[in-house]
Amino acid sequence: MEDLVQCVPNFSEGRDRTTLEAIVAAARAVPEVWVVDWSGDPDHHRMVLTLVGPAAATRDAALAAAAEAVRRIDLTQHSGQNPRLGAVDVVPFVPLGATPMELCIRTAREFGARAAADLNLPVYFYEEAATRPERRNLALVRGAGFDSLRHVPLTAERAPDLGPSHVHPTAGAVAVGARGRLLAININLRSDDLDVARAIARAVRERDGGLRGVRALGLRLPSRGHVQVSINVTEPDRVPLYRVLELVRAEARRWDVPISGTELIGALRLSDLLETARYSLGLHDLREGQVLDNWFSERLNLE
Amino acid sequence: MEDLVQCVPNFSEGRDRTTLEAIVAAARAVPEVWVVDWSGDPDHHRMVLTLVGPAAATRDAALAAAAEAVRRIDLTQHSGQNPRLGAVDVVPFVPLGATPMELCIRTAREFGARAAADLNLPVYFYEEAATRPERRNLALVRGAGFDSLRHVPLTAERAPDLGPSHVHPTAGAVAVGARGRLLAININLRSDDLDVARAIARAVRERDGGLRGVRALGLRLPSRGHVQVSINVTEPDRVPLYRVLELVRAEARRWDVPISGTELIGALRLSDLLETARYSLGLHDLREGQVLDNWFSERLNLE
Numbered sequence: 001m002e003d004l005v006q007c008v009p010n011f012s013e014g015r016d017r018t019t020l021e022a023i024v025a026a027a028r029a030v031p032e033v034w035v036v037d038w039s040g041d042p043d044h045h046r047m048v049l050t051l052v053g054p055a056a057a058t059r060d061a062a063l064a065a066a067a068e069a070v071r072r073i074d075l076t077q078h079s080g081q082n083p084r085l086g087a088v089d090v091v092p093f094v095p096l097g098a099t100p101m102e103l104c105i106r107t108a109r110e111f112g113a114r115a116a117a118d119l120n121l122p123v124y125f126y127e128e129a130a131t132r133p134e135r136r137n138l139a140l141v142r143g144a145g146f147d148s149l150r151h152v153p154l155t156a157e158r159a160p161d162l163g164p165s166h167v168h169p170t171a172g173a174v175a176v177g178a179r180g181r182l183l184a185i186n187i188n189l190r191s192d193d194l195d196v197a198r199a200i201a202r203a204v205r206e207r208d209g210g211l212r213g214v215r216a217l218g219l220r221l222p223s224r225g226h227v228q229v230s231i232n233v234t235e236p237d238r239v240p241l242y243r244v245l246e247l248v249r250a251e252a253r254r255w256d257v258p259i260s261g262t263e264l265i266g267a268l269r270l271s272d273l274l275e276t277a278r279y280s281l282g283l284h285d286l287r288e289g290q291v292l293d294n295w296f297s298e299r300l301n302l303e
Numbered sequence: 304m305e306d307l308v309q310c311v312p313n314f315s316e317g318r319d320r321t322t323l324e325a326i327v328a329a330a331r332a333v334p335e336v337w338v339v340d341w342s343g344d345p346d347h348h349r350m351v352l353t354l355v356g357p358a359a360a361t362r363d364a365a366l367a368a369a370a371e372a373v374r375r376i377d378l379t380q381h382s383g384q385n386p387r388l389g390a391v392d393v394v395p396f397v398p399l400g401a402t403p404m405e406l407c408i409r410t411a412r413e414f415g416a417r418a419a420a421d422l423n424l425p426v427y428f429y430e431e432a433a434t435r436p437e438r439r440n441l442a443l444v445r446g447a448g449f450d451s452l453r454h455v456p457l458t459a460e461r462a463p464d465l466g467p468s469h470v471h472p473t474a475g476a477v478a479v480g481a482r483g484r485l486l487a488i489n490i491n492l493r494s495d496d497l498d499v500a501r502a503i504a505r506a507v508r509e510r511d512g513g514l515r516g517v518r519a520l521g522l523r524l525p526s527r528g529h530v531q532v533s534i535n536v537t538e539p540d541r542v543p544l545y546r547v548l549e550l551v552r553a554e555a556r557r558w559d560v561p562i563s564g565t566e567l568i569g570a571l572r573l574s575d576l577l578e579t580a581r582y583s584l585g586l587h588d589l590r591e592g593q594v595l596d597n598w599f600s601e602r603l604n605l606e
Contacts, residue, residue: 004599034598037590052598097599187585245584262585270596273576280583281548282490282565287340293573295337295355296307296400 003055005104006036006094006181007062008266011047011069012084012172014040019072020047026068027051030061036267043221044230045078046089048184050266052096055107062091063114066174070119074170075146083145086121086172090138093129093178104178105129112176116163121174122154123162128178131161138175146172183233183241183272184265187248190258194220197227200251204231204244211239211247226260240275241268270294306358308407309339309397309484310365311569314350314372315387315475317343322375323350329371330354333364339570346524347533348381349392351487353569355399358410365394366417369477373422377473378449386448389424389475393441396432396481407481408432415479419466424477425457426465431481434464441478449475486536486544486575487568490551493561497523500530503554507534507547514542514550529563543578544571573597 013019020040028035033053040047049065051058066088073087091111093104108129115121130136134157143149146167149158154165160173167173189197197218202208205216213235219228229248233239245262252259270288278286288294316322323343331338336356343350352368354361369391376390394414396407411432418424433439437460446452449470452461457468463476470476492500500521505511508519516538522531532551536542548565555562573591581589591597 006595036595036598037593052595096595185586241580241584259585261587264586264589264593267593267595270573270576270594273573273580273594276583277544277576277579280579281544282562283488283567284564286567290340290567290570291573291576292309292339292355292399292570295339 002098002100003103004052004096004099005055005058005107006096006267007051007058007091008094009049009051009062009065009091010089011049011065011073012045012075012078012087012089013069013073014045014047015042016072019069022072023047023065023068024049026064027061030057030064032057033061037265039265042223043219043228046084048265055093055099055103058093059107059111059114062111063118066091066115067119070121070168070171075172076170078146083139083142084172085124085142085145085149086168086174088115088119088121088171088174090126090142090175090177091115092127092176094181101128101178101180108176108178112162112174115174115176116160119168119171121163121168121171122160122165124173124175125161126175126177129176135161138177141175149173180234181236181269183236183268185231185233185241185244186263186265187229187231187245188221188224188260188262189227189229189252190260191255192220192226193255193257194218194227196252196255196257197229199255200229200248201231203251204229204247211244213239214244236269236272240279241272242276242279305401305403306406307355307399307402308358308361308410309399309570310354310361310394311397312352312354312365312368312394313392314352314368314376315348315378315381315390315392316372316376317348317350318345319375322372325375326350326368326371327352329367330364333360333367335360336364340568342568345526346522346531349387351568358396358402358406361396362410362414362417365414366421369394369418370422373424373471373474378475379473381449386442386445387475388427388445388448388452389471389477391418391422391424391474391477393429393445393478393480394418395430395479397484404431404481404483411479411481415465415477418477418479419463422471422474424466424471424474425463425468427476427478428464429478429480432479438464441480444478452476483537484539484572486539486571488534488536488544488547489566489568490532490534490548491524491527491563491565492530492532492555493563494558495523495529496558496560497521497530499555499558499560500532502558503532503551504534506554507532507550514547516542517547539572539575543582544575545579545582 201216504519
């Protein structure tokens, strides 16, 4: 298949189970699309949905989920940890297998056109789907987010690529993009010291001298009573997961703070697991072909 | 597929590249069968071939490889580290996916009948395929091996299940079995102290108080100038690879001997990699469904 894509929409709701399940159900109802993973986080007040399927079907599943989110999420009632642009905050399309990035860019543009027309959302295209160089960077697109855009006209440098020149009253705007794969992990610290989480985040993220393509944020998790380092690895083939973990562990030791556990948000690749095993088991020459599951189709019948 | 099996024949030749490649080629020539892995070790003087396919085709590929081995390997000229029963030393059949063990037992018996009739080898059935309780244990079946059987009639408790009542003059006998999956790993020590390798082997193997279902042997590797702990994990779903490694590391620290690397002989399962990642990355809740490769068939086109 040369049109297989992954779509990882993020929604600004992580608490109301009914809303989360309604969004998942809307995506699941679209044929040919697999819901690989979904999780809501009450502290991030965010839901991440991971879809895999043919580009067109996956686009439609993401649109169905987005429509449900716009219907149910009211950002004026909202307070979360992550900066957020809208109820449907960000919708990235990622190539799988032999799928070219161009198809993901085209699919992102189609999603944007429908989100503007059917959901009345201002649409900003980012990263590979960006229409202007300054919009490649999602952080810049998002800016100060919904609250800063609520009462101003979306004109000049704030003008959306598509849709109305004002944010949706309850659902804000949406960033739609095409990008390479990314790994999202949360590392939980057995500590309530936000300064430590922030110091570790600074130590590992590229911006402050850390690992290439790594973004990190220190957060407080009130519902769990501890702090967390939330990390995006944007070049996982260059920067293996184990190396990020070891660096975080080294910095955590500096502050004498134990790591209680790690969460993977969304999906990873078999290649990530192989590199982890090569490192942690010393299996330097382990080959993908040695994974028996690759040789029969049992693994494909997960649903 | 309900008739998919794995077959892992071991041959008593690890040095002559021509022989190794001829054996692999013979197996490869059989349609519908995948050669997942093969490796020869000059010190073990042994080759391990890993085949996957429908039971009948895999049986035939193993037979073709065995015929090639009998033709080319002369045990009277042989000196190796592992105890060995024959040129085709051991031929285990392992269920894959939904395949029942009964099919592997039947396939082992068919292989044995052909090995006796076509290759003139005494055949001993072991483990699940054993015809007598005392032959379930491969070590007991193998006994002192070829050299002890060469000049004696194979009668009474030495009588084979099938085939002649004397060993093949150059190829000895063969043990054919059906069993659950096992993991074979070699852990190389940066040391030439055989006593240390043996002490570590004793510490980790079940027989001497170590981990359940773990078999281990300390070996000298003259060609590489260091020693090795060679390990079989026979219950890998109960005893994860990482735990065996950590135990070996702990014992190696006791002797202040560094581990230079680990080799996996044959194949492992995705579940082994997941458990390794759960442990070494702290991803306690990592699910198989989060491995993207499970959701599309790219992985199946390895050949």
